[in-house]
Amino acid sequence: MSGSRLVSGSRVAVIGGGIAGAGLAASLLFNGRARGVPLDVRVYSHGDPESVPPPVVLTPECRSRLAALGCRVSMDWRAHELRGVEVLAQGRRELLPAPPGGLWVVDGWPNGAGGLAVVREALVTAATAQGARFLDRHVERVERQLPAPDAPAAVKNSGPLVVRAQGSGERYHAVALATGAGASLGDAFFPGFQPAPTVAAVQARVRHGSSRLSIAPLARLWIAPLPTVDGLFLLPGAHSVYALAFGPAVTPADLCQVLMMAARDGLLEEGFELSAMETTRLPFGPGRCVVAPGQVAVGPAALGHPLQIGLSETLATCSRAAVGLLDGGLEAAALERRYVREGLSELMEDAAAGARSIAWLRRAGPRAPEAFLAARRRGSVGGVYSGGVLGLAAPTPLALLASARWAGLREVLGSWLRTTVEPVPTAIPSLEPDLYYVVDDDPDAREAITQLLESTGATVVSFADELALFCAVARRPPTAILLDVVLHWVDGLRLCEGLKQHPLTRNTRVVVMSGLNRPHVRQRALDAGAEAFFPKPVEPERLLRLLMGHAPEAPAPVRVAEGTTGLESDRYAS
Known part of the structure; x- marks a missing residue:
């Protein structure tokens, strides 16, 4: 390393072997070779496998970015192509058609891998072909530690950052964090690190009695189906439906209730069953401090919001981080300027606007679907690195925020003038006696x-x-x-x-x-x-x-457990 810049042979560690980690490794090696600076990139890919393998939606931009990183995007990946995204709220719905080029759903579960795993494997293959090494080791912390004056030359030239993983440490010139939302190292990455805030979520796979996809291939976003659920995504996979509910206090019970409501309203086929379910976290805005000397955060660890569908934003942070590290240098001020202010400013604005719009969409109630259409009609197009919501080119998160705010204000004012009436289910099955x-x-x-x-x-x-x-x-x-x-x-x-x-x-x-x-x-x-x-x-x-309803008998004495009072001994709400 010459001064504070990466040179030929510099060592770079990437913590996290998912989409963001493999994408960054491939982007670093590709851009390094293009600049005549071959790098030594190691990816620490240890992580617990997900019990709910998610599918993934590939937008035209996603497919272009993957191809630029050396991934061969095969037509065999495509389980089907979405007609669009339907937004629902309190009995109203609007369809946002798919963009030119289509929205691919990549999925093979349960007969094969989930879509996210398919794309990750392709990125790992592309990064490995360019020279990246993947290490199955769990990282505990990153330390800034200058070599001792009497250290061998090989140690002095190995970089000032030490990655501690499972009891051992290795030196690097630069370290990137790509662990995803909610899995941040916090101050163990660097003091003062503030990753993207997150929101609770529950994801599940819903299987039908038949493997035939009889429901039209639409992704669905249901706004505020329950007080504790801000939104529910339903994404048809190869042989199942992927369900994702998010909200500050969402629980597995909430997701189950919403799925019952979805079946009631015809959004799920009869005879469905839950095959797998787990809690997770989603990014909910931009991180405040994502760089330090020689250190950057990428992907959901840096920014994001729940209305993103696809991988465009994650892959964009990977390319911006690679350029920032190679061209901007390793000093904190240079990385802040090159990577954050010049590379991520639009994406961070989008992440903040997307997170804020969710609260206004909840307030908008039945006007929420129309807010998407109103924002789309404005014809606003994002910047070079920003995009739209729900995998679409438009509306942008900023346009959606403006429309959602206006719809929310109109709904709040209108609610003062009317009495809330609970919607009646479209069809209630008859009770079966006995x-x-x-x-x-x-x-x-x-x-x-x-x-x-x-x-x-x-x-x-x-x-x-x-x-x-x-x-x-x-x-x-x-x-x-x-x-x-x-x-x-x-x-x-x-x-x-x-x-x-x-x-x-x-x-x-x-x-x-x-x-x-x-x-x-x-x-x-x-x-x-x-x-x-x-x-x-x-x-x-x-x-x-x-x-x-048998004839009542004389009440038998109630057994009271040791250590309790008899206050509850005779209360049966029968």
């Missing part, structure tokens, strides 16, 4: 209650997983649901509350069971809308009397 659902992760308890109810001639469907319950309730509302408190994904009391809030299950009887016979648990169950709370082991006579 159909009972039992939800318990304990197979012995599940079997015992099933046999008890079946002995009366009732039809019983038991579930070990509460996710399957949501899918079944959307199709066949039961007479009653018997619900355990401790479940895999969702707290049973939270699930009970959600069932009572949903139009499809609001009038369904719910009985909560638990081995936690405590006053606060009982009270929470009743407050959540449960008809009764039964401590385990459940007394068969009492349960049948409640469910079947």
